[in-house]
Amino acid sequence: MSTINVNNIDKESGSTLTIGGSGTTVNVSNMVPDVALSNRNLIINGGFDIWQRSIDSGVGMPSAWGYYTADRVRTSVSSASGSQRIYKKTNDSTFKNVMAVVGDGSSAYTVEWYIEESARLIDKKVTTFSFYAKVSSGTFDLNSQSHGAYASSLDYTNATTTLNTNWQRIVITVDLTNSTYTGANEIEFRMINFGVIPNGVELHFAQAQLEVGSVATPFENESFGQTLAKCQRYYTKSYDYEDPPGTNTETGAVYFRGSSADSVSNRTVNVSFPVDMRTNPTCTAYSISGTSGAISDCGVAYSEVSAITGSSINGTTGKRGFSRVISGTPVDNMIGLHFVADAEL
Numbered sequence: 001m002s003t004i005n006v007n008n009i010d011k012e013s014g015s016t017l018t019i020g021g022s023g024t025t026v027n028v029s030n031m032v033p034d035v036a037l038s039n040r041n042l043i044i045n046g047g048f049d050i051w052q053r054s055i056d057s058g059v060g061m062p063s064a065w066g067y068y069t070a071d072r073v074r075t076s077v078s079s080a081s082g083s084q085r086i087y088k089k090t091n092d093s094t095f096k097n098v099m100a101v102v103g104d105g106s107s108a109y110t111v112e113w114y115i116e117e118s119a120r121l122i123d124k125k126v127t128t129f130s131f132y133a134k135v136s137s138g139t140f141d142l143n144s145q146s147h148g149a150y151a152s153s154l155d156y157t158n159a160t161t162t163l164n165t166n167w168q169r170i171v172i173t174v175d176l177t178n179s180t181y182t183g184a185n186e187i188e189f190r191m192i193n194f195g196v197i198p199n200g201v202e203l204h205f206a207q208a209q210l211e212v213g214s215v216a217t218p219f220e221n222e223s224f225g226q227t228l229a230k231c232q233r234y235y236t237k238s239y240d241y242e243d244p245p246g247t248n249t250e251t252g253a254v255y256f257r258g259s260s261a262d263s264v265s266n267r268t269v270n271v272s273f274p275v276d277m278r279t280n281p282t283c284t285a286y287s288i289s290g291t292s293g294a295i296s297d298c299g300v301a302y303s304e305v306s307a308i309t310g311s312s313i314n315g316t317t318g319k320r321g322f323s324r325v326i327s328g329t330p331v332d333n334m335i336g337l338h339f340v341a342d343a344e345l
Contacts, residue, residue, distance in 0.1 A: 103197020
């Protein structure tokens with residue numbers, strides 16, 4: 001038996017390595033690549049699988065920067081008075097989950113991914129941003145951009161793509177090897193950069209990916225549970241996954257009994273988050289009936305008797321949970337609440 005020792009084999013497109021004579025070949029294209037096989041995608045929820053807040057924003061998106069739709073997607077519109085809307089589309093014939101952005105003809109959208117630890121993961125490197133996009137009818141000139149806390153706007157990378165009704169993969173290579181980046185968590189990758197979409201027309205997006213290197217590799221799929229756990233580091237809730245905050249439901253609610261030893265400003269409760277959050281979150285209490293900033297007085301049972309407004313989660317909130325609420329509920333009554341915990345960038 002013969003042995004061949006080599007330092008490396010360089011793959012060229014379409015080439016094969018012949019071993020053992022005619023009829024015995026090794027396809028070089030199937031060899032292990034020199035890129036990571038997992039954890040390549042720096043975007044969390046790039047498949048638009050997780051929508052903890054709601055699968056539909058409803059008509060009239062908030063104008064302020066924030067997270068209102070699919071988890072980890074940050075949006076802004078130029079006006080909150082229009083009929084703009086973002087929702088989860090599940091009946092596409094190509095992709096399982098699609099983010100649909102509905103235009104009103106006047107409001108300018110920005111839809112982006114905000115990358116944590118940008119300085120460590122991205123700055124001074126070449127990265128590739130890719131996603132699939134199409135328009136529901138006609139054509140649309142989509143402007144996409146890498147953006148961030150640069151000392152010079154020359155570091156921005158812009159790309160304009162004419163979309164039609166067929167899916168196409170948009171690939172943007174961003175070279176930050178000589179960037180003037182001055183931030184820590186502020187490199188953004190925008191699928192839409194101040195785009196005004198015609199009234200009633202929808203832009204559809206799927207499989208967003210950001211990876212180190214100059215090549216857009218196939219989209220990295222992961223399980224629903226893996227993606228959900230990553231998203232819960234930034235945002236979590238007591239409600240079942242399917243129930244948006246403010247739902248009138250007892251399912252998933254936190255219950256405790258107000259002790260005579262507690263003061264109104266020191267009701268003891270023990271809540272643990274499903275994962276450690278990115279930072280100490282801002283928590284909002286909801287009554288069982290869905291009133292924000294309220295906690296439910298449930299009397300001697302588990303159904304809400306009344307919602308006590310002016311209640312809050314305060315004082316002991318950490319990355320792993322909280323243990324105190326402020327509420328004017330009667331002593332010894334059963335108290336119920338829902339919560340959301342927000343640790344977004």
